[in-house]
Amino acid sequence: MLRVHFTTDDIARVRVATAPDPLWEITNSFQALAGQEAPLLFGDWRRLVRSRLRPAHALLAALLPPRGYTPDFLTPELGGSHDLEGAVDTVLRTPRTALRRDLTALAASPRRTRPLPSEVRALADGEPSALRHLGAALRGYHRCALAPFWPQVRAQVDADRALRTREVLRGGTDGLLASLGPVLRWRPPVLEADYPVERELRLEGRGLLLQPSLFCLRRPVTLAAPDLPPVLVYPIQHSLGWARLPSRPAPGGELAALIGRTRAAILEDVVPGRTTGELAHRLGISGAAASQHTAVLRNAGLLLSVRRGRHVLHTITPAGSALLEGPGSV
Numbered sequence: 433m434l435r436v437h438f439t440t441d442d443i444a445r446v447r448v449a450t451a452p453d454p455l456w457e458i459t460n461s462f463q464a465l466a467g468q469e470a471p472l473l474f475g476d477w478r479r480l481v482r483s484r485l486r487p488a489h490a491l492l493a494a495l496l497p498p499r500g501y502t503p504d505f506l507t508p509e510l511g512g513s514h515d516l517e518g519a520v521d522t523v524l525r526t527p528r529t530a531l532r533r534d535l536t537a538l539a540a541s542p543r544r545t546r547p548l549p550s551e552v553r554a555l556a557d558g559e560p561s562a563l564r565h566l567g568a569a570l571r572g573y574h575r576c577a578l579a580p581f582w583p584q585v586r587a588q589v590d591a592d593r594a595l596r597t598r599e600v601l602r603g604g605t606d607g608l609l610a611s612l613g614p615v616l617r618w619r620p621p622v623l624e625a626d627y628p629v630e631r632e633l634r635l636e637g638r639g640l641l642l643q644p645s646l647f648c649l650r651r652p653v654t655l656a657a658p659d660l661p662p663v664l665v666y667p668i669q670h671s672l673g674w675a676r677l678p679s680r681p682a683p684g685g686e687l688a689a690l691i692g693r694t695r696a697a698i699l700e701d702v703v704p705g706r707t708t709g710e711l712a713h714r715l716g717i718s719g720a721a722a723s724q725h726t727a728v729l730r731n732a733g734l735l736l737s738v739r740r741g742r743h744v745l746h747t748i749t750p751a752g753s754a755l756l757e758g759p760g761s762v
Contacts, residue, residue, distance in 0.1 A: 433625070441639070444639075446640050458574055503538050641661070702735055707743045
């Protein structure tokens, strides 16, 4: 069980990340790639990525086992930046004491069945060649497994952020934390979740960063060291077939069905996130008509629809944004 303990100051310092974190997505996706969980959500992505992996990714396999401890230094605080190059540079600037602490903990993990390779021991010593290899492995894996899908990853996380924003407007921080169920359970002043080990995280006025992650599976993830800036990575609600969604609008096909003022107006209006009922009210059309129009837009890969209780929230995708912003757009 994981229990996150809040003070009054912590409640005022809860934040939701503005974008997917490339390092957390590297970490979570690499571990998801090794398993078979959630085949409907990740089966297409796994089939596409596994054929592209290279031997250089063996270092990441040693550092990111499917179960058990994961070194904290691979997912440092990025100060609100989500640039891959800056993130990798932050990892490579990790002090040697932190490298040794984390890699010693990795070697001692009870789930390990074999010794760590010599390159990991060189990494613990901060050897420049080992650090360069780590940087190349992180960039190479991202290029292979994430970059082709990054617009879809961003769209899925943006949809979750729209949901959280609505909960904050409706119920403040209390509503936000309560909206994280059923994976997380808000029992003020404690946020609980099922966890592989017993863990008490006391925020003690530092606040908490909530980081939505497409590749976080089943349960949230947090850092092991209690003195690091508190972050809680949580799984988002996915759209089936997300890996097949187009990242750019294509000519012809279903996009021809978009011609018309109503669908153009819907595409513009869903940018901040709208429910079907809100779209119907704002555009003066029936709920059935709004559902029909959003289905066409969704099938064309131009918006995402996420069910939340009795409502369906629609948000725009990168392909939809490109269509709005491009020459001759709707």
